[in-house]
Amino acid sequence: MLDLRQVTKTYRVGAFGGERLHAVRGVDLAVAPGEVVSLIGESGSGKSTIGKMVLRLIAPSAGAITFEGRDVAAVRGHRATKEYYRRVQGVFQDPFSCFNPVFTADRVFGLIRAEYHRSASAAAWRARVEEALATVRLDPAQVMGKYPHQLSGGQLQRLLIARALLLDIRMLVADEIISMLDASTRIDVLNLLGDLKARGLGILFITHDLSLGNYISDTAVILRRGRVVEKGPTGEVFAAPAHPYTRRLLSSVPQLHTTWEQADAALRAGGERACPGCARGGQPGAHGPVELAPGHHVGCFTAQD
Amino acid sequence: MEPDVRAVQAAEGLPAQAGPPERRLGESLHFALRNPKLLIGGGVVGALLLTGLVAPLFVQEGPNVYVGPQAQAPSAQYWLGTTNFGQDVFAQFVFGLRSTFLVGLVGGGIAAVVGMVVGFTAGYRGGLVDEVLNMITNVVLVLPALVVLIIAAAYLQARGIALQGLFIGLTSWPWVARAVRAQTLSLATRDFVDLARLSGRRAHSIVFREIAPNMSSYLFMTFILLFGGAILIAAGLDFIGLGPTEGVSLGLMMHNAVTWGALQLGMWWWFVPPGLGITAIVGSLYIMNVGLDEVFNPKLREL
Amino acid sequence: GCTGGGGGEGEGGYPRAQTLYTTGTQWGPPANWNPIMNWEYTTGTVGYVYEPLFLYDPLAGEYIPWLAESEEWVDEDTYEVTLREGVEWSDGEPLTAQDVVFTYELGRFESVPYSNVWDWLESAEAVDERTARFEFETPRYQEWAYFTYSNPIVPRHLWQDRTEEEVTASANENPVGSGPYLYEDHSEDRQVYRRNPDWWAVEALDMRVAPEYIVDIVNTSNEVTQRLLTQGEVDLSNNFLPGINQTIEGNPTITSYFEEPPYMLAANTAWLVPNTTREPMDDPEFRRALASSIDLQQIVEGPYSNLVEPADPTGLLPAWQDYVDADLVEEHGFSHDPQEAESILAEAGYEDTDGDGFVETPDGDPIDLTLIVPSGWSDWMEAARIISENAQAVGINVTEEFPDQAALTDQRAAGEFDLVINNERQLSNTPWTYYDYMFRLPVQDSQNTVNFGRYENEELWDLTQELAETPVDDTEAMRATISEIQEIQLQETPIIPLWYNGLWSQYSTQHWGNWPSDAEDAPHYLPTTWRNYNQLGAVLTLTELEPAGR
Amino acid sequence: MRRYLARKILIYALTFFVAVSINWLIPRLMPGDPIRTMLSRGASGDEASMERMRAYYEQTFGLDEPAWQQYLNFWTSLARGDLGISVWLFPQPVTEILLSAVPYTLALLLPATLLSWVAGNRFGAFAARSKWLDNTLLPLGYVLTATPYMWLGILLAWGLGIVAGWFPTAGPYGFGSIPGWNWPFISDLVSHWFLPFASLFLVAFGGWAIGMRNMIIYELEAEYSTYLEALGAPRRLVRRYAFRNAVLPQLTGLAVQLGTIVAGALLTEIVFAYPGLGNLILEALNNRDFFLLQGAFLFIVVGVLIANFIVDVIYVVVDPRTRTQMQGSAA
Amino acid sequence: MSLDVNDLAVYYRTLRGDVRALDGVSFSLADGEIMGLAGESGSGKSTLGKSLIRMDARMRHVAGTVRLDGAELPVADDARMVPFRFHQVSLVPQYAMSALNPTRRIGRMVRELVRSRGVDYAGVHPELLRRLELVGLDEQVLRRYPIELSGGMKQRVVMVVSTLLNPSLLIADEVTSALDVSTQRAVAEALAGFRDRGFVKSMVFVTHDLALVHQIADTIMVMYAGRPAEKASSRTIIEAPRHPYTRMLISSLPEVGVTFAGKRLQGIPGRPPGLLDPPPGCRFRDRCPLAFDKCAEQPPFAEVAPGHWAACWKAE
Ligand SMILES: Nc1ncnc2c1ncn2[C@@H]1O[C@H](COP(=O)(O)OP(=O)(O)OP(=O)(O)O)[C@@H](O)[C@H]1O
Ligand SMILES: Nc1ncnc2c1ncn2[C@@H]1O[C@H](COP(=O)(O)OP(=O)(O)OP(=O)(O)O)[C@@H](O)[C@H]1O
Ligand SMILES: [Mg+2]
Numbered sequence A: 001m002l003d004l005r006q007v008t009k010t011y012r013v014g015a016f017g018g019e020r021l022h023a024v025r026g027v028d029l030a031v032a033p034g035e036v037v038s039l040i041g042e043s044g045s046g047k048s049t050i051g052k053m054v055l056r057l058i059a060p061s062a063g064a065i066t067f068e069g070r071d072v073a074a075v076r077g078h079r080a081t082k083e084y085y086r087r088v089q090g091v092f093q094d095p096f097s098c099f100n101p102v103f104t105a106d107r108v109f110g111l112i113r114a115e116y117h118r119s120a121s122a123a124a125w126r127a128r129v130e131e132a133l134a135t136v137r138l139d140p141a142q143v144m145g146k147y148p149h150q151l152s153g154g155q156l157q158r159l160l161i162a163r164a165l166l167l168d169i170r171m172l173v174a175d176e177i178i179s180m181l182d183a184s185t186r187i188d189v190l191n192l193l194g195d196l197k198a199r200g201l202g203i204l205f206i207t208h209d210l211s212l213g214n215y216i217s218d219t220a221v222i223l224r225r226g227r228v229v230e231k232g233p234t235g236e237v238f239a240a241p242a243h244p245y246t247r248r249l250l251s252s253v254p255q256l257h258t259t260w261e262q263a264d265a266a267l268r269a270g271g272e273r274a275c276p277g278c279a280r281g282g283q284p285g286a287h288g289p290v291e292l293a294p295g296h297h298v299g300c301f302t303a304q305d
Numbered sequence B: 001m002e003p004d005v006r007a008v009q010a011a012e013g014l015p016a017q018a019g020p021p022e023r024r025l026g027e028s029l030h031f032a033l034r035n036p037k038l039l040i041g042g043g044v045v046g047a048l049l050l051t052g053l054v055a056p057l058f059v060q061e062g063p064n065v066y067v068g069p070q071a072q073a074p075s076a077q078y079w080l081g082t083t084n085f086g087q088d089v090f091a092q093f094v095f096g097l098r099s100t101f102l103v104g105l106v107g108g109g110i111a112a113v114v115g116m117v118v119g120f121t122a123g124y125r126g127g128l129v130d131e132v133l134n135m136i137t138n139v140v141l142v143l144p145a146l147v148v149l150i151i152a153a154a155y156l157q158a159r160g161i162a163l164q165g166l167f168i169g170l171t172s173w174p175w176v177a178r179a180v181r182a183q184t185l186s187l188a189t190r191d192f193v194d195l196a197r198l199s200g201r202r203a204h205s206i207v208f209r210e211i212a213p214n215m216s217s218y219l220f221m222t223f224i225l226l227f228g229g230a231i232l233i234a235a236g237l238d239f240i241g242l243g244p245t246e247g248v249s250l251g252l253m254m255h256n257a258v259t260w261g262a263l264q265l266g267m268w269w270w271f272v273p274p275g276l277g278i279t280a281i282v283g284s285l286y287i288m289n290v291g292l293d294e295v296f297n298p299k300l301r302e303l
Numbered sequence C: 001g002c003t004g005g006g007g008g009e010g011e012g013g014y015p016r017a018q019t020l021y022t023t024g025t026q027w028g029p030p031a032n033w034n035p036i037m038n039w040e041y042t043t044g045t046v047g048y049v050y051e052p053l054f055l056y057d058p059l060a061g062e063y064i065p066w067l068a069e070s071e072e073w074v075d076e077d078t079y080e081v082t083l084r085e086g087v088e089w090s091d092g093e094p095l096t097a098q099d100v101v102f103t104y105e106l107g108r109f110e111s112v113p114y115s116n117v118w119d120w121l122e123s124a125e126a127v128d129e130r131t132a133r134f135e136f137e138t139p140r141y142q143e144w145a146y147f148t149y150s151n152p153i154v155p156r157h158l159w160q161d162r163t164e165e166e167v168t169a170s171a172n173e174n175p176v177g178s179g180p181y182l183y184e185d186h187s188e189d190r191q192v193y194r195r196n197p198d199w200w201a202v203e204a205l206d207m208r209v210a211p212e213y214i215v216d217i218v219n220t221s222n223e224v225t226q227r228l229l230t231q232g233e234v235d236l237s238n239n240f241l242p243g244i245n246q247t248i249e250g251n252p253t254i255t256s257y258f259e260e261p262p263y264m265l266a267a268n269t270a271w272l273v274p275n276t277t278r279e280p281m282d283d284p285e286f287r288r289a290l291a292s293s294i295d296l297q298q299i300v301e302g303p304y305s306n307l308v309e310p311a312d313p314t315g316l317l318p319a320w321q322d323y324v325d326a327d328l329v330e331e332h333g334f335s336h337d338p339q340e341a342e343s344i345l346a347e348a349g350y351e352d353t354d355g356d357g358f359v360e361t362p363d364g365d366p367i368d369l370t371l372i373v374p375s376g377w378s379d380w381m382e383a384a385r386i387i388s389e390n391a392q393a394v395g396i397n398v399t400e401e402f403p404d405q406a407a408l409t410d411q412r413a414a415g416e417f418d419l420v421i422n423n424e425r426q427l428s429n430t431p432w433t434y435y436d437y438m439f440r441l442p443v444q445d446s447q448n449t450v451n452f453g454r455y456e457n458e459e460l461w462d463l464t465q466e467l468a469e470t471p472v473d474d475t476e477a478m479r480a481t482i483s484e485i486q487e488i489q490l491q492e493t494p495i496i497p498l499w500y501n502g503l504w505s506q507y508s509t510q511h512w513g514n515w516p517s518d519a520e521d522a523p524h525y526l527p528t529t530w531r532n533y534n535q536l537g538a539v540l541t542l543t544e545l546e547p548a549g550r
Numbered sequence D: 001m002r003r004y005l006a007r008k009i010l011i012y013a014l015t016f017f018v019a020v021s022i023n024w025l026i027p028r029l030m031p032g033d034p035i036r037t038m039l040s041r042g043a044s045g046d047e048a049s050m051e052r053m054r055a056y057y058e059q060t061f062g063l064d065e066p067a068w069q070q071y072l073n074f075w076t077s078l079a080r081g082d083l084g085i086s087v088w089l090f091p092q093p094v095t096e097i098l099l100s101a102v103p104y105t106l107a108l109l110l111p112a113t114l115l116s117w118v119a120g121n122r123f124g125a126f127a128a129r130s131k132w133l134d135n136t137l138l139p140l141g142y143v144l145t146a147t148p149y150m151w152l153g154i155l156l157a158w159g160l161g162i163v164a165g166w167f168p169t170a171g172p173y174g175f176g177s178i179p180g181w182n183w184p185f186i187s188d189l190v191s192h193w194f195l196p197f198a199s200l201f202l203v204a205f206g207g208w209a210i211g212m213r214n215m216i217i218y219e220l221e222a223e224y225s226t227y228l229e230a231l232g233a234p235r236r237l238v239r240r241y242a243f244r245n246a247v248l249p250q251l252t253g254l255a256v257q258l259g260t261i262v263a264g265a266l267l268t269e270i271v272f273a274y275p276g277l278g279n280l281i282l283e284a285l286n287n288r289d290f291f292l293l294q295g296a297f298l299f300i301v302v303g304v305l306i307a308n309f310i311v312d313v314i315y316v317v318v319d320p321r322t323r324t325q326m327q328g329s330a331a
Numbered sequence E: 001m002s003l004d005v006n007d008l009a010v011y012y013r014t015l016r017g018d019v020r021a022l023d024g025v026s027f028s029l030a031d032g033e034i035m036g037l038a039g040e041s042g043s044g045k046s047t048l049g050k051s052l053i054r055m056d057a058r059m060r061h062v063a064g065t066v067r068l069d070g071a072e073l074p075v076a077d078d079a080r081m082v083p084f085r086f087h088q089v090s091l092v093p094q095y096a097m098s099a100l101n102p103t104r105r106i107g108r109m110v111r112e113l114v115r116s117r118g119v120d121y122a123g124v125h126p127e128l129l130r131r132l133e134l135v136g137l138d139e140q141v142l143r144r145y146p147i148e149l150s151g152g153m154k155q156r157v158v159m160v161v162s163t164l165l166n167p168s169l170l171i172a173d174e175v176t177s178a179l180d181v182s183t184q185r186a187v188a189e190a191l192a193g194f195r196d197r198g199f200v201k202s203m204v205f206v207t208h209d210l211a212l213v214h215q216i217a218d219t220i221m222v223m224y225a226g227r228p229a230e231k232a233s234s235r236t237i238i239e240a241p242r243h244p245y246t247r248m249l250i251s252s253l254p255e256v257g258v259t260f261a262g263k264r265l266q267g268i269p270g271r272p273p274g275l276l277d278p279p280p281g282c283r284f285r286d287r288c289p290l291a292f293d294k295c296a297e298q299p300p301f302a303e304v305a306p307g308h309w310a311a312c313w314k315a316e
């Protein structure tokens, strides 16, 4: 459904924009209906940039993004853009910053109505909103007419998802939607994503928290400095991380039942720096994705950084 | 002459909004009613404004009409005395207040509008648009405004107060543009802006309906400073004889008093009220502004 | 001891008791000392440094031989002037008839202000060292007399090699003249002269100028001048200082020519100029109605607090009182009379047909006139307000407007105005200058100096030319011509005299005494430093001054 | 750093170009003919000779050429440092007129600006967060900034000059003084300078004091201040740090305000008959002296630009944040 | 017993009344103990941290005492606290990223700070260098401006500076929340290292990430709505929590390996009560599956097992 091919984004930075910053480099990935793809990586690895490119908030410097067979770059003009957003929506990291603090939270629905459902009668619209709220398990009485600060992060995040559901979306970009939430509310939101996936939505789930990526996603994509270093079915990637970077990342994740020492020990045992990609004939430090197992690729770019 | 930019720069540290409107309003009101700076400043400005609005209604003849004896000290009949020609200084003062407020309103308003449009556009659009607007801003900033105004003032064959305000407005916006741009830049990174785009909003409505409301208190304070600044600039122009050629303003009164020898003749009643009026209006506006800052900004509130 | 004003008494300063401080002429830094550029030479360049052949004393109505000892019309077209003996330039060279001839020959350059003399002058030659002879095509006696006292003589030996540009566009630093003062110093805000010890008049006329130094201070504003005057830093101020009447009354050290209103001598007439090419100002009846509507007394007492006097209906200055034909004025003159104004209007068919309180033209067109005066000229602005009020009171819709001065000059020159106030022409030796100003023909696209109202009356212009060619000493003939002019003028009222602008002049007696005044025993000269007024005898004021306390 | 400066210089150059071009244009759009204005001051009333002189001087000033040619001429002579001849003060070269006026303007402007900035900042920092000072002395600051320059000037002139008689109120030095390097003259010079300086200083002082007060309050609330306080640093240190950081925006403020301060100086000069640019500009305007007007304007623009540039450079030196931004990205 | 907090109550003054951000908090901290302080946002963790070193103008000490190394800490008195700060109690603030004066070189700032506290800088300089090295920074950083450092570097600089005078108690508030996993780990381990080397005696490590705190803390105290819910050794808290809140919290944490498809985790329904006017009794009552009548009464924070405190009637 969503396809990224060799997508690259370069920012000009510095005085006169003289320097180039490669935020995303030659990323390939695909999201199918009913699939959750998690993008995982350190801060600055280009995750949000990819998400924003998919949402057309920024334009790729090179490469193509296609959605349902149509090139996203070809979507031009206000009307076409609106149509695109009818299908593809996003939810962002900080629920508090997603709401305009001077308006009530349900204004996000109002905006959708003003742009997409002008003709809907008030009653029909209300019904529609309530249905969406029900989907995200929110009580309309509790959230309508309230200001963002009066709602919890989890509620706000769910409002945002409900907002996306008001449209006929096929694809959701969820950019770190749970990192700002308390542990106890986090899981609710994740579960909600799971439900949506069951409804056939494709989800691009962006996170730096590996355990969360693992919980919800079907495919994991590990990003490092704008490049995909490992990509594969989530279970496989987490169980048998191939790229040293993935392994190191995993070992740093604080886990309830494993101490860091134990993780380190496990890492050492697994052969710390060996890259199975190189072992399979990739040029050490410079090879692109090498398929290890069906759908499990590893890339090694250390030499090019 | 120019608004106290610094107060606004300080306010840039202001968290874009300190809570939602209904609570903010309530709270702001609470603090507003307890803020002596705001109360005193607002009170003085309000009183003068009211005088300027209402008192002229009770003045029978125009401010320039020769109604009484010449050069008379304040008396029960002529509260502020009369000019060399027998014009009622009080009548001139109240009409002058009116036009002084008008200049402030027009000048401040136009500067605010231009500054905001430029600032919003530069901040939101970024890129080349930003560069070009920045350049324009810089040019206007270094052009010595008063000199340009002098030239512009001379260019106009007949000058009204509103026109004067217009010209002042057109030269005093750059710092607003800069400040608004900075604010917009930071607000534009907020996710709700992206969300509005995802909702199919067009750029201008994002700027004016999403970003601007978040800066409302800031914009209001900016306007107040511009208002005061415009009054001072106008007074400067009036003083060197490039003021409006019709009507009265406090600056013009000052100019007339000086050219007609009010100082030598000891006619303080002609000379002091307009100067004091300007100082009082502008000073109170500034004080009010600091008060507002304290009200809007929770960090500065004192309990 | 910071009051500084007089400066250090001893070292590093001009001694106060021997220095005269003047102000009121120079509005910008001294920029040139070129007597030919008569619109902007530094105060005193002519009079203090360069001198004319004659002075004309308008108060006495007589010519005073100055560099010249005598003059003579040898025949109708030939004029001879004889110089004094022993007059020297300040560099020691003798001043001769060649210098005089050279000065007029300079007029061959078109850019020299008096170049028009060659329109009717045929030749100039030095007969001998002291005698110059001029042959005329048309002897315009009145104008020639004007030239003999207003144009200063320049030294040929220093100027003969100068190009046109050097003559008319050079600063002429270090001026070498023949007059009572020598250039001493200048800075941005002052010009200093020192007394010329070898001035010819000391011997020839037993005359000496009293101040050793003259410091002329650049004006910035009336307000500053008033301060300086009050503080005794300025001895003579030639500024219009509103309210100075009260100061004169209240401050014994500040005086002026008269002790009572109008305090000042008259220097020129302020006119209300109607644009006679426009309706309804082309109608003499309308102009007359307008003239009658104006309450001059209100202007005189209001903005001017009696510092000026209302003008005579002929507009001639008090100095020309002799030329005013009283009978004619009695018969045709006008004065403030609203009823009269209204009835003139009614008779001429100006009626308020649409009921807006203002009359329309006989054709029924609404009248909506604008009176312009330069913005910033506050006395005139106030006067304009009064005139509009007066006119409106009789039903003539006049509103005042205050454009920028330069803009006004443009409009005035192009004839794009309804009504304007103007006082271009100054006091001079002959009323001819006034009639020239009023009636000059032909009217051109751009009227820059005269006849702004574009009034076309061949008869008056012929009479004016006749006057120009009347010898200056033939006062009978002059009077006759002038009466003829006045007869038409008073009936036509092409231009409405308003008031006499004063020769603004107030002086402090703290340091200098024996100022001109109308008192019997006081000098009767023009107490001014204005440009071109030294030739009217203002320089003589300096010879009469006495240090105070003596 | 070099890149940054290069960029700044480019911006300044463009600004300069635009500003000066605007200035070239504006007077020419104004109604009024400079030559006629000049000649009409003269006594000669003869229409014909007047016309001839007008043609002559128009040519002398090059005003008879087409506008684009005049514009080109303007830039070429500017490149030669030639600002033309003044119409009003004919035939003085504009450069000369300006050179004799600028020292006076600078003598007022520089000390008044710098001292008021320094003193205002100190005072504002001192008053901040002291309830007593804040409520008593700062209103004074507000009143000072709100005072029209010329009004304060005139009040001072009358109060301290005329009434008290402590200071002379007009001119750069006594009208009877002869310039020279001697004490009487120098003290004379200073006593004339003092009142205009003081009135400029006071107005600006009030502004800076208030600005500083407002800025420093924010700085004292900033997290680095909180951290220092949490570690028990004495108030003195905390304030010193806050002051330093608060001064930086004040520095930008200085650049932004320069145009205004210059305007104030011009007004003050008029009040005190100080022979700086103020009166020159006003009279040049009244006389439609394009050349002098352009020259004065050029001086001011160049001055403001230079001052801005200095501020920019100082800013870069004292605020490390700008430096890293210039290098493109944070470490 | 290095720190002993007894029934501490600190309120925020607001327009609409007091926010009871800390309401009867008692616990103690042994020498060498790192106590993790966990809990939802708004539960009062930072307030507790601030109370121990410097209350801001809005905070009001209502009740309770704090003793450090046997001496009473005058927490309510800003001036009298000064001698204790830095020397005895120190802080790595939540806002470590912006805790350094942006316009001072770090070295100079440290020097001035140390001197202002009456300590000879030359004496501590070598130690400063040693500790910087310890956290992986070289001497160069002292010559840098804060903006020239990355977030993690700044975080570590602040840690070193705050502990330079070997305080007895260090409060580290959310020092790792803004960092990504690998930096987070480095910083957390460095802090533990400081304790091991005796730079600080004991530490309160505030975070909302239980998994992280468990890695380095000896004990964990879980707070809920301004009150301590449970305190025990890290292991106990993770493996055998007694308070229903702690239990629910831990069971809602996904771990690597747990998936949505495999095992659907459950969050805690409801929201914590507002602290402006909190209901009487157990504050978790509304959300607690075990709640019963007695919960209308505030359960004491009682020692339910040796070294294990819980505030729940059903904790036994
Ligand atoms: N507008 C921009 N201009 C210049 N550089 C940018 C811009 N936006 C992002 N970058 C840079 O691009 C890189 C990737 O940024 P991105 O936001 O995609 O990272 P991320 O993986 O989402 O990180 P995080 O986890 O911190 O959100 C970073 O180095 C960032 O500094
Ligand atoms: N200045 C303040 N004024 C009023 N209430 C405040 C203030 N600061 C904090 N509070 C309230 O005090 C309570 C405790 O806040 P605190 O900052 O200690 O929570 P926290 O546990 O540190 O949360 P977080 O994880 O978000 O940092 C919260 O309910 C908060 O709303
Ligand atoms: Mg991101």
Ligand SMILES: [Mg+2]
Pocket (backbone or CB within 6 Å): E045, E046, E047, E094, E174
């Ligand atoms: Mg906290």
